[in-house]
Amino acid sequence: MKINFKKGIKLAKNPVVRKLFLMNKNKRVKELYNLFLDNYYNCFYKSKCIYSPFPSPFELLTAFDYEVFLPEPYDYQLVTFGNDEDVIDSSGLSTDTCSVLRFSLGAYKKGLMPEPELLLTFNPHSCDMQGKIFTAMNKDKCYYMDVPYDEKNVKYFREQLIKLKEFLEKKNNVKLDEEKLKENIRVSGEIFDEYIKICKLRKEKVVIKSSEMWGLHIAVMSFGKELLPVIKNLRKYLEEAEPLFDKPIRLMTLHVPSFYNKILDKIEDMGATVVFDEFSLMLGSKCEGNDPYEAIAKKCCSSIGNKTIQERINIDLKIAKEYKADGVIHFSNWGCKQGNACVRSLREAFNKEGIPFLELDVDLDRRNQGEGQTLTRLQTFIDMLKK
Amino acid sequence: MILGIDIGSLTTKAVLFDGKKVIGHKVIRTGSRSFTIAKEIRDLLLKENKLSMKDINYIVSTGYGRENVDFANKQVTEIICHAKGAGFLFPKTKTVIDVGGQDSKIIKVNDGKVVDFIMNDKCAAGTGRFLEVMSRALEVELEDMGKLSLKAKKAAPIASLCAVFAESEVVSHLSKGVKKEEILKGIHDSIVSRIRALGEQIKFEREVTLTGGVPKNVGFVKAVEDSLGFKINMPKEPQIVGALGAAVIGFEEYEKQ
Numbered sequence: 001m002k003i004n005f006k007k008g009i010k011l012a013k014n015p016v017v018r019k020l021f022l023m024n025k026n027k028r029v030k031e032l033y034n035l036f037l038d039n040y041y042n043c044f045y046k047s048k049c050i051y052s053p054f055p056s057p058f059e060l061l062t063a064f065d066y067e068v069f070l071p072e073p074y075d076y077q078l079v080t081f082g083n084d085e086d087v088i089d090s091s092g093l094s095t096d097t098c099s100v101l102r103f104s105l106g107a108y109k110k111g112l113m114p115e116p117e118l119l120l121t122f123n124p125h126s127c128d129m130q131g132k133i134f135t136a137m138n139k140d141k142c143y144y145m146d147v148p149y150d151e152k153n154v155k156y157f158r159e160q161l162i163k164l165k166e167f168l169e170k171k172n173n174v175k176l177d178e179e180k181l182k183e184n185i186r187v188s189g190e191i192f193d194e195y196i197k198i199c200k201l202r203k204e205k206v207v208i209k210s211s212e213m214w215g216l217h218i219a220v221m222s223f224g225k226e227l228l229p230v231i232k233n234l235r236k237y238l239e240e241a242e243p244l245f246d247k248p249i250r251l252m253t254l255h256v257p258s259f260y261n262k263i264l265d266k267i268e269d270m271g272a273t274v275v276f277d278e279f280s281l282m283l284g285s286k287c288e289g290n291d292p293y294e295a296i297a298k299k300c301c302s303s304i305g306n307k308t309i310q311e312r313i314n315i316d317l318k319i320a321k322e323y324k325a326d327g328v329i330h331f332s333n334w335g336c337k338q339g340n341a342c343v344r345s346l347r348e349a350f351n352k353e354g355i356p357f358l359e360l361d362v363d364l365d366r367r368n369q370g371e372g373q374t375l376t377r378l379q380t381f382i383d384m385l386k387k
Numbered sequence: 388m389i390l391g392i393d394i395g396s397l398t399t400k401a402v403l404f405d406g407k408k409v410i411g412h413k414v415i416r417t418g419s420r421s422f423t424i425a426k427e428i429r430d431l432l433l434k435e436n437k438l439s440m441k442d443i444n445y446i447v448s449t450g451y452g453r454e455n456v457d458f459a460n461k462q463v464t465e466i467i468c469h470a471k472g473a474g475f476l477f478p479k480t481k482t483v484i485d486v487g488g489q490d491s492k493i494i495k496v497n498d499g500k501v502v503d504f505i506m507n508d509k510c511a512a513g514t515g516r517f518l519e520v521m522s523r524a525l526e527v528e529l530e531d532m533g534k535l536s537l538k539a540k541k542a543a544p545i546a547s548l549c550a551v552f553a554e555s556e557v558v559s560h561l562s563k564g565v566k567k568e569e570i571l572k573g574i575h576d577s578i579v580s581r582i583r584a585l586g587e588q589i590k591f592e593r594e595v596t597l598t599g600g601v602p603k604n605v606g607f608v609k610a611v612e613d614s615l616g617f618k619i620n621m622p623k624e625p626q627i628v629g630a631l632g633a634a635v636i637g638f639e640e641y642e643k644q
Binding site: 344347351356357359372373376377379380381383384387 | 451463464465466467490500501502503504505506588589
């Protein structure tokens with residue numbers, strides 16, 4: 001059945017369509033996914049919408065009453081509606097470029113994205129295409145920032161955040177309520193503490209499905225005070241919850257899987273589960289401190305997306321050991337140079353430590369991913385780890 | 388008696404195994420009959436060996452069509468089966484190069500068990516399908532390509548990017564009067580170049596065993612040896628190694644029962 005995207009979004013509050021939005025209907029994470037529905041609804045119909053990169057300086061943006069919209073996670077949900085090939089192709093871009101952002105541009109051209117008041121984008125360290133896509137969407141609404149390559153240059157990025165604040169004050173003809181910003185920082189820090197507790201739970205017992213965890217990664221990356229009670233409840237629930245699997249093969253994943261083909265659920269069907277997603281390091285560090293701009297700058301600069309290859313390798317190795325990963329899967333997305341360029345170095349580093357490594361080709365554009373080949377690789381890798 | 392069935396993209400292979408040696412084997416084209424081909428090859432092989440299903444104790448299926456074999460006791464991926472089969476034939480095997488109809492795999496093996504692997508995909512260059520396309524373009528029978536290529540003193544360069552583009556290159560070489568054997572040598576070098584690039588990611592450790600349908604081509608085998616710089620293990624019937632591995636796994640499972 002082909003669903004009309006616009007109608008789908010409009011009916012986001014409708015329980016039937018709501019089901020389509022949910023990657024997982026499990027009650028435990030229902031509240032979490034409702035936040036996404038509210039976010040999409042607000043972006044389309046209510047609030048001032050701002051497109052944001054990873055990791056989002058949402059603490060500052062929401063202080064100006066913007067609704068933060070992350071196009072990439074939205075693409076992954078929208079693609080499950082079908083008709084996706086038409087959307088991707090309508091971007092008019094080469095098939096060798098990133099399919100996720102091709103989808104973003106195609107969806108924007110077709111009116112399937114909310115109309116932003118501003119498109120905020122970072123330099124190409126973690127993604128060399130988002131800035132170009134945002135520019136193609138509407139160059140007059142773009143605001144570019146330069147995230148330095150390491151944490152030593154926090155001051156440099158802090159200055160840019162202050163300039164962004166001044167720009168938003170002028171644009172909205174309003175003086176920023178600094179207390180509101182500080183409160184946002186405090187809430188963001190509290191959310192991050194809860195998030196880390198949930199991540200660490202996976203060290204000892206697997207109480208959350210891999211696909212559900214991705215909802216949490218994205219929520220922590222973009223939501224403020226509305227998320228705090230939800231994540232607190234979820235953490236309390238998960239601490240008490242019984243393990244979902246009996247002695248599963250423990251995997252660490254690098255980069256982003258394809259969600260539409262339920263690859264994470266298939267991994268679990270094969271007797272394995274994900275205990276750590278490298279993506280959670282994309283969120284950066286906890287937002288804290290008396291200086292809100294420095295707090296946000298530190299968070300953004302510490303994201304793994306802004307690390308050198310060697311730093312990325314060192315961090316991933318440390319985490320894999322800490323979380324006792326039996327094996328590592330790198331999801332190599334078609335056209336993602338930032339993600340794929342260092343796969344060989346990662347493979348060598350993990351192999352040196354005796355940790356098996358699988359590079360799995362995936363893509364949002366389902367024409368670039370063979371179901372049979374994917375399952376054969378996964379099954380072999382997991383069987384290999386079982387022995 | 389154990390039956391191993393390997394349903395590949397181009398051919399379906401079956402092996403009868405008594406726990407020590409291969410009793411019989413069969414190879415037929417898969418065609419479009421992936422749902423019925425397993426039963427077809429099973430019945431043909433049993434008939435040839437004057438056996439019936441009552442004589443079969445365990446069946447393992449493998450290959451892309453493994454899930455379609457509803458009478459199998461177990462389904463195992465072809466990567467695991469090729470490692471097992473190569474390890475059975477050459478116990479010191481550390482690396483398996485399997486070049487089949489639609490993909491090529493480099494499998495690191497220890498005692499017949501997979502410890503690492505890497506596969507190509509998204510492109511038919513470096514696979515059996517590539518040779519089929521070239522066979523048609525050159526009007527040389529598939530089984531004659533290897534021998535003919537050995538006569539060449541030099542190779543005509545063929546880019547290894549894409550099977551379809553490579554066909555145009557072959558046509559271009561022919562129009563310039565380049566000898567067929569030189570083009571064939573270029574084709575084999577091109578396949579090996581792709582496999583080499585793939586395998587370097589996990590390193591080729593000796594002993595190396597070749598499996599799959601493509602290693603039946605002597606020109607390809609020579610190109611692999613020339614590229615690696617050492618002799619490689621060649622099974623008498625490289626095409627049935629996956630089915631043999633399935634049968635060996637079947638025997639191990641049967642013994643456990």
